[in-house]
Amino acid sequence: GIQVEQSPPDLILQEGANSTLRCNFSDSVNNLQWFHQNPWGQLINLFYIPSGTKQNGRLSATTVATERYSLLYISSSQTTDSGVYFCAVVRAQKLVFGQGTRLTINP
Amino acid sequence: NAGVMQNPRHLVRRRGQEARLRCSPMKGHSHVYWYRQLPEEGLKFMVYLQKENIIDESGMPKERFSAEFPKEGPSILRIQQVVRGDSAAYFCASSPRSQGTSGQNEQYFGPGTRLTVT
Numbered sequence: 001g002i003q004v005e006q007s008p009p010d011l012i013l014q015e016g017a018n019s020t021l022r023c024n025f026s027d028s029v030n031n032l033q034w035f036h037q038n039p040w041g042q043l044i045n046l047f048y049i050p051s052g053t054k055q056n057g058r059l060s061a062t063t064v065a066t067e068r069y070s071l072l073y074i075s076s077s078q079t080t081d082s083g084v085y086f087c088a089v090v091r092a093q094k095l096v097f098g099q100g101t102r103l104t105i106n107p
Numbered sequence: 108n109a110g111v112m113q114n115p116r117h118l119v120r121r122r123g124q125e126a127r128l129r130c131s132p133m134k135g136h137s138h139v140y141w142y143r144q145l146p147e148e149g150l151k152f153m154v155y156l157q158k159e160n161i162i163d164e165s166g167m168p169k170e171r172f173s174a175e176f177p178k179e180g181p182s183i184l185r186i187q188q189v190v191r192g193d194s195a196a197y198f199c200a201s202s203p204r205s206q207g208t209s210g211q212n213e214q215y216f217g218p219g220t221r222l223t224v225t
Contacts, residue, residue, distance in 0.1 A: 031212065031213070033213055033214070035216070041196060041218075041219055041221070042216075042218050042219070043150075043198065043216040043219075045213060045215060045216075048212075048213035086149060086150070088150075092163070093155055093162065093163055094140060094152040094155055094163065094166070095140070095142070095150075095152065095200075095214060096152070097142075097149040097150045097151070098149060099148070099149045100149055
């Protein structure tokens with residue numbers, strides 16, 4: 001089946017720093033989503049981005065489908081950005097998740 | 108517009124008991140998906156349902172687990188004779204169309220049910 005790999009697995013930053021999270025996938029996909037799982041365990045939709053670039057406030061994402069990767073950018077990090085960030089691709093009607101990047105933002 | 112609702116949020120069961128997890132999709136969504144998250148791991152697909160039909164249950168354990176999405180009411184994930192290894196967070200997601208159709212079609216997740224088996 002399709003493999004989804006995220007890097008780095010862990011990232012610790014100071015408040016105000018910028019970060020880039022990467023998601024590689026092993027086969028072509030039609031849909032890709034980014035999620036933030038907050039410290040309370042809730043999954044929050046960030047982007048639906050099968051290709052191209054989208055921005056939402058301090059967050060933006062770019063997917064290059066032909067090269068099988070997606071990037072999530074977080075600028076001017078805040079402590080509330082802490083949590084685990086997952087990318088997920090659709091394969092045979094279901095989402096296949098990466099293992100996530102655990103982001104810790106220190107004040 | 109209410110999001111995906113799951114209940115209970117927390118469920119404690121003794122080994123051998125049954126667990127029933129409920130999921131109400133977003134209004135207008137007829138496609139429901141169940142995922143399981145073991146501690147410190149990513150989410151794994153379990154089952155995909157439409158009203159009264161199981162479309163894909165390839166991620167469901169062969170025994171003790173079952174799911175349904177009746178014509179009326181929420182989707183139910185049922186785990187019989189629970190064991191400690193069933194302790195996990197169970198998430199439900201919904202979408203307005205099947206994942207194979209074109210156009211914006213993201214899955215939206217509920218808050219999850221955290222099952223603890225003692």
